[in-house]
Amino acid sequence: MKQRILVWDLPTRIFHWTLALSFAGAYLTAESERWRDIHVLLGYTLAGLIAFRLIWGFTGTRYARFAEFVRGPSAITRYLKSLADGRPEHHVGHNPAGAVFVVLLLLLGIASGVSGWMVLEDSGGEWLEEVHEFFSNAMLAVVAVHILGVIVSSRLHGENLTLAMLTGRKQGEAGQAIPSPRPLAGLFLLAGLLGFWGWSVYDAGTHAETARSSLFGSAGPQEKDEDDD
Numbered sequence: 023m024k025q026r027i028l029v030w031d032l033p034t035r036i037f038h039w040t041l042a043l044s045f046a047g048a049y050l051t052a053e054s055e056r057w058r059d060i061h062v063l064l065g066y067t068l069a070g071l072i073a074f075r076l077i078w079g080f081t082g083t084r085y086a087r088f089a090e091f092v093r094g095p096s097a098i099t100r101y102l103k104s105l106a107d108g109r110p111e112h113h114v115g116h117n118p119a120g121a122v123f124v125v126l127l128l129l130l131g132i133a134s135g136v137s138g139w140m141v142l143e144d145s146g147g148e149w150l151e152e153v154h155e156f157f158s159n160a161m162l163a164v165v166a167v168h169i170l171g172v173i174v175s176s177r178l179h180g181e182n183l184t185l186a187m188l189t190g191r192k193q194g195e196a197g198q199a200i201p202s203p204r205p206l207a208g209l210f211l212l213a214g215l216l217g218f219w220g221w222s223v224y225d226a227g228t229h230a231e232t233a234r235s236s237l238f239g240s241a242g243p244q245e246k247d248e249d250d251d
């Protein structure tokens with residue numbers, strides 16, 4: 023009998039919502055010199071979150087594991103066909119089509135993070151900034167399709183998937199539930215995030231008088247009050 027069961031562990035939920043916020047914040051602060059440090063901080067946060075998710079994809083609970091949701095073309099085609107036939111296959115974790123966007127978001131997050139870091143280190147010219155911008159815009163486009171997919175999927179399956187990503191609970195059989203939300207790993211992730219932000223603020227403060235912070239690259243304090251609007 024179907025009931026509400028625990029599907030998304032705490033680290034996956036914390037990862038998701040902090041990733042969404044970091045991406046939104048980094049994207050919105052990308053064009054302004056005044057918000058440059060915040061942009062860099064959120065970029066590092068995004069990269070760190072993805073690094074965590076890559077590890078969690080092999081060590082996390084059942085539905086967080088790549089082996090559970092990364093499928094080949096035949097599973098994706100079968101799922102899409104079931105949608106077209108009006109009898110959508112129900113998947114307790116990510117459905118095969120949604121999983122394609124999850125993988126794309128992780129790959130584009132890595133590409134945006136690495137290219138952003140290279141821009142910060144001045145290891146390329148104008149073209150590298152273009153590449154960084156391209157990856158970030160591609161990520162925005164995939165996020166838009168991801169959100170649309172979540173809305174359509176929620177309607178088709180009669181289940182609020184956004185709420186499920188908050189509570190961790192979805193429709194399923196009792197035997198399909200994960201045994202624990204893994205609260206300690208969730209706290210570890212939160213502590214890591216808070217520790218990193220705290221250290222960044224401290225680092226920026228101690229280097230306020232010099233032209234180079236260890237984290238934010240070569241932005242001098244003289245640049246910080248300028249806005250390039």
Ligand code: HEM
Nearest residue numbers: 034038041042045115116117120124127165172183184187
């Ligand atoms: C209001 C905005 C958003 C909503 C409502 C939303 C909703 C969701 C939902 C419901 C899922 C689970 C899908 C399923 O049941 O299979 C999910 C997964 C995911 N979303 Fe979003 N999302 C949003 C924004 C974003 C953004 C901005 C990003 C990336 C920058 C993102 C990246 C991901 C990733 C990577 C997963 C897979 C989670 C995992 O397995 O770790 N989402 N999202």
